[in-house]
Amino acid sequence: MISTAAPHATIDGISYGARRDPSLGESPPALIEFDEDSYEPLASISREFNRELESHGTLVMWHNDGNPPLFLFAEGACVPYAVVTRDVADITISATQLRHTGSRSQWRTLSDDPSSAVLMTSIPAEGGTVTITSLFKRFGPSTRVRASETAARLLPFVQPFFRTWTLRLKDTAALRALKAAVNNSEVGILLVDRNGLLVFANNVAEGLFASMDGVRRKGALITGTTMANTMRLHAAIDDVVAPKLQGSEPASRIVALHRRKGRALIAAVVANDDPKAASADCAIIIYIVDPDQDLQGLVEPVCTFYGLSPVETRLACLLATGCSLAAAAEQMHVREQTARTYLKQVFLKTDTHRQVQLVRLLLASAVRTAPHR
Numbered sequence: 161m162i163s164t165a166a167p168h169a170t171i172d173g174i175s176y177g178a179r180r181d182p183s184l185g186e187s188p189p190a191l192i193e194f195d196e197d198s199y200e201p202l203a204s205i206s207r208e209f210n211r212e213l214e215s216h217g218t219l220v221m222w223h224n225d226g227n228p229p230l231f232l233f234a235e236g237a238c239v240p241y242a243v244v245t246r247d248v249a250d251i252t253i254s255a256t257q258l259r260h261t262g263s264r265s266q267w268r269t270l271s272d273d274p275s276s277a278v279l280m281t282s283i284p285a286e287g288g289t290v291t292i293t294s295l296f297k298r299f300g301p302s303t304r305v306r307a308s309e310t311a312a313r314l315l316p317f318v319q320p321f322f323r324t325w326t327l328r329l330k331d332t333a334a335l336r337a338l339k340a341a342v343n344n345s346e347v348g349i350l351l352v353d354r355n356g357l358l359v360f361a362n363n364v365a366e367g368l369f370a371s372m373d374g375v376r377r378k379g380a381l382i383t384g385t386t387m388a389n390t391m392r393l394h395a396a397i398d399d400v401v402a403p404k405l406q407g408s409e410p411a412s413r414i415v416a417l418h419r420r421k422g423r424a425l426i427a428a429v430v431a432n433d434d435p436k437a438a439s440a441d442c443a444i445i446i447y448i449v450d451p452d453q454d455l456q457g458l459v460e461p462v463c464t465f466y467g468l469s470p471v472e473t474r475l476a477c478l479l480a481t482g483c484s485l486a487a488a489a490e491q492m493h494v495r496e497q498t499a500r501t502y503l504k505q506v507f508l509k510t511d512t513h514r515q516v517q518l519v520r521l522l523l524a525s526a527v528r529t530a531p532h533r
Contacts, residue, residue, distance in 0.1 A: 479519055
């Protein structure tokens, strides 16, 4: 019998969730949970393969060296947790232990029902092998011939699909990782097409939009919260787009987006210099910096690295935001002389000698170690 799948499984190094019915004990196969964009093409071609073979059920499995097999799709008599699925899964797994190169098909009968058989079509893909197992409950010579011929006819079409599909999984995983990295930035990042319409905004940018102070969005249109801000921003976008359209050296612009409260946002508008970018792709990247952002989440990991105590960390964070020593002492509810004693310890631990040196070190070493909240 196959073993229970882990809550998370990997396909060629990419992690996915898995689900199973715990009420059925340790034997039922688990199906990997994909996002809709990855699942729908897989489901579509698997169903078409099943329909063409006129089988009673289909089980699609992924396997590679050194890792347990993973179940990608099941339908018909092979739907998850149907009793016959366990037999089909066991046969499929044992068959895939046979090493081979290239695509191939093979037949196996079910141990508990000699009148039923499965046709296993194995397809090399990126980093492993996909096996499509088709279940036939009423198995005879004519069924074997017809199904074998149909599988051989479909193989030239199915094989490139699974190679492309597994490559797409890797690209999608890389894209998710890049998006997570961009979302963890302290800077608002906007990707804009050549028409000035928003393609993507990271979490910080969405937070700035939600504040409705300085910059906002109306659908895919980016505007300022004042007419002056809107005109400055759109003029900067036009100035950067124009040379790109003309094939000239790309320009860049920095504009201030004034707010009702606090200092103005700083927006740097730069061209995406990718020569392969299409008209609907990102043409402009806008970086928005909030001078009043809370630096504590960035500075605290640095303080931990240098072994600062909680009270020393509190002082360092206040100094990094621009507070004087006296103002920091007041916020900490201690005397200035006490704060000065803390500061000497901070200097000693960070190998700095002046307050400006300390602040520069903290800001230059600032790094986020936890997601934005």
